[in-house]
Amino acid sequence: xxxxxxxxxxxxxxxxxxxxxxxxxxxxxxxxxxxxxxxxxxxxxxxxxxxxxxxxxxxxxxxxxxxxxxxxxxxxxxxxxxxxxxxxxxxxxxxxxxxxxxxxxxxxxxxxxxxxxxxxxxxxxxxxxxxxxxxxxxxxxxxxxxxxxxxxxxxxxxxxxxxxxxxxxxxxxxxxxxxxxxxxxxxxxxxxxxxxxxxxxxxxxxxxxxxxxxxxxxxxxxxxxxxxxxxxxxxxxxxxxxxxxxxxxxxxxxxxxxxxxxxxxxxxxxxxxxxxxxxxxxxxxxxxxxxxxxxxxxxxxxxxxxxxxxxxx
Amino acid sequence: xxxxxxxxxxxxxxxxxxxxxxxxxxxxxxxxxxxxxxxxxxxxxxxxxxxxxxxxxxxxxxxxxxxxxxxxxxxxxxxxxxxxxxxxxxxxxxxxxxxxxxxxxxxxxxxxxxxxxxxxxxxxxxxxxxxxxxxxxxxxxxxxxxxxxxxxxxxxxxxxxxxxxxxxxxxxxxxxxxxxxxxxxxxxxxxxxxxxxxxxxxxxxxxxxxxxxxxxxxxxxxxxxxxxxxxxxxxxxxxxxxxxxxxxxxxxxxxxxxxxxxxxxxxxxxxxxxxxxxxxxxxxxxxxxxxxxxxxxxxxxxxxxxx
Numbered sequence: 001x002x003x004x005x006x007x008x009x010x011x012x013x014x015x016x017x018x019x020x021x022x023x024x025x026x027x028x029x030x031x032x033x034x035x036x037x038x039x040x041x042x043x044x045x046x047x048x049x050x051x052x053x054x055x056x057x058x059x060x061x062x063x064x065x066x067x068x069x070x071x072x073x074x075x076x077x078x079x080x081x082x083x084x085x086x087x088x089x090x091x092x093x094x095x096x097x098x099x100x101x102x103x104x105x106x107x108x109x110x111x112x113x114x115x116x117x118x119x120x121x122x123x124x125x126x127x128x129x130x131x132x133x134x135x136x137x138x139x140x141x142x143x144x145x146x147x148x149x150x151x152x153x154x155x156x157x158x159x160x161x162x163x164x165x166x167x168x169x170x171x172x173x174x175x176x177x178x179x180x181x182x183x184x185x186x187x188x189x190x191x192x193x194x195x196x197x198x199x200x201x202x203x204x205x206x207x208x209x210x211x212x213x214x215x216x217x218x219x220x221x222x223x224x225x226x227x228x229x230x231x232x233x234x235x236x237x238x239x240x241x242x243x244x245x246x247x248x249x250x251x252x253x254x255x256x257x258x259x260x261x262x263x264x265x266x267x268x269x270x271x272x273x274x275x276x277x278x279x280x281x282x283x284x285x286x287x288x289x290x291x292x293x294x295x296x297x298x299x300x301x302x303x304x305x306x307x308x309x310x311x312x313x
Numbered sequence: 314x315x316x317x318x319x320x321x322x323x324x325x326x327x328x329x330x331x332x333x334x335x336x337x338x339x340x341x342x343x344x345x346x347x348x349x350x351x352x353x354x355x356x357x358x359x360x361x362x363x364x365x366x367x368x369x370x371x372x373x374x375x376x377x378x379x380x381x382x383x384x385x386x387x388x389x390x391x392x393x394x395x396x397x398x399x400x401x402x403x404x405x406x407x408x409x410x411x412x413x414x415x416x417x418x419x420x421x422x423x424x425x426x427x428x429x430x431x432x433x434x435x436x437x438x439x440x441x442x443x444x445x446x447x448x449x450x451x452x453x454x455x456x457x458x459x460x461x462x463x464x465x466x467x468x469x470x471x472x473x474x475x476x477x478x479x480x481x482x483x484x485x486x487x488x489x490x491x492x493x494x495x496x497x498x499x500x501x502x503x504x505x506x507x508x509x510x511x512x513x514x515x516x517x518x519x520x521x522x523x524x525x526x527x528x529x530x531x532x533x534x535x536x537x538x539x540x541x542x543x544x545x546x547x548x549x550x551x552x553x554x555x556x557x558x559x560x561x562x563x564x565x566x567x568x569x570x571x572x573x574x575x576x577x578x579x580x581x582x583x584x585x586x587x588x589x590x591x592x593x594x595x596x597x598x599x600x601x602x603x604x605x606x607x608x609x610x611x612x613x614x615x616x617x618x619x620x
Contacts (some may be wrong), residue, residue, distance in 0.1 A: 032442040035434035039494055042431060046491035047457040048523065050468035064471060112391060115353045120365045128606060134613065135602040137552035139570040143577065144363045147584050158363045158383035187363065199610045203514055237618055244404055248461040255574055260577055276467050277559065280543045289464030300459045304452050307617055
């Protein structure tokens with residue numbers, strides 16, 4: 001804007017504002033360094049340094065409540081974790097949860113997006129309504145559902161009752177608890193997939209459908225060979241993103257079931273919490289955490305690689 | 314599903330004269346249309362019911378809250394639960410929850426301001442200058458955001474204990490800033506990329522320094538983007554729960570999410586109060602989300618995916 005103003009009088013000689021001379025020492029490189037380094041410094045201080053500390057602790061038998069100094073135990077903690085049956089059980093629980101929740105979200109989210117994209121009127125309002133669950137805090141979502149799924153006075157069982165069906169112990173039944181957590185997570189995050197799928201669907205050029213229409217392509221053919229290939233890359237990004245988040249899941253479990261009944265809904269994240277903050281076995285918990293971080297880094301690399309490919313395409 | 318139904322319906326009236334899409338008989342098209350609308354409406358009801366139910370619960374008398382079968386309609390409306398959220402029961406002072414809400418406003422607000430202050434210049438630098446290993450740096454920044462909070466909180470907890478930051482608002486503000494920074498940088502870089510670098514070049518030809526060109530030319534153009542980014546950062550820190558529950562313990566530092574979660578800790582749960590405080594907590598988020606609805610795709614993917 002300022003540039004525009006000062007170039008208006010055609011004959012006037014260009015006079016550099018004095019500030020430019022004052023700031024001449026501030027070259028591009030210095031400026032870039034000055035602008036980037038505070039942000040990087042904060043991230044190093046609060047993200048990288050803690051992780052390195054956790055890495056150190058993972059090789060010790062340190063406990064946050066004992067005053068004794070940490071003793072080096074080598075890879076002992078890692079061996080214990082990787083050979084423990086309990087950890088395998090939690091890994092499987094986490095896997096079931098991630099695959100179940102993300103799978104359900106993908107199917108439902110894409111269906112809703114597809115249905116919305118076929119409407120011409122009221123798209124905006126419908127999208128906004130569907131997005132409500134996603135913006136809520138997991139705390140709020142967890143509490144909503146804990147109340148609704150309550151075995152005695154929960155509204156879900158009340159509905160089942162009026163339909164003549166029996167009462168279901170959603171959160172306290174060994175078999176159903178994990179399913180309930182999956183349902184709640186699906187409720188909250190289906191809108192996420194829907195939103196991204198919708199972005200992909202509305203970006204499909206109309207002329208492709210018109211050309212297919214002229215060729216008398218069937219509805220299924222159009223879906224399979226036009227819609228899906230064009231939306232798929234974006235959908236994959238969304239799915240990977242959700243998978244990373246689902247893998248880290250803690251808050252919903254904390255509020256809905258506290259890992260119970262038994263350990264049926266204890267995800268890896270929740271188990272780390274129990275080891276670190278209830279057992280105060282900080283060394284083991286750190287080793288645990290480092291292993292989780294490795295998984296997350298692998299998933300994140302995959303995510304970033306696809307993202308890169310999508311951006312270049 | 315909708316597809317199969319439509320194909321089945323269309324198949325019942327074969328041999329129609331018109332080809333292609335327009336060849337589907339109008340009646341079959343209408344059936345399909347209504348089926349799709351009905352399915353969409355059903356899904357919308359399922360998605361919105363929990364929110365409506367919580368709103369109803371927050372307005373019900375206690376005896377109606379626990380009524381079996383549940384009362385969907387025809388209950389007496391009361392605002393007592395909302396009063397309990399803010400005012401000490403039986404007394405006249407502010408309730409603990411009111412303090413927690415105040416903390417939440419402070420922590421979310423300040424951490425957002427800090428993240429914006431650090432993130433916007435960094436995003437501009439990443440967008441404009443050839444920085445060494447730029448892509449790697451940007452990917453590294455985003456991947457810090459993917460760390461499982463439960464894992465990060467263990468060393469942070471120990472570190473804060475040594476620094477005296479445990480159970481303080483300052484500690485939360487700092488960690489939330491670090492938590493929002495990757496998002497702010499990625500989201501803002503997208504906005505900066507949209508402003509042509511030539512504007513700055515023109516300003517510099519007129520004698521402005523690079524820094525002035527940024528402040529006088531680019532920054533004013535970035536204001537809408539900064540606003541949208543800040544709103545998302547605000548929502549993220551407002552909703553954050555895991556770090557808050559482990560890094561704070563006293564009412565004076567605790568934010569609203571762990572406090573609301575704490576309401577269900579006792580032997581008897583006052584669900585009316587839980588519902589009311591959840592509604593009070595969620596209302597500003599929904600309002601803010603509505604304001605930035607245009608940027609939602611970029612916002613919820615941490616600025617990674619843009620339309």
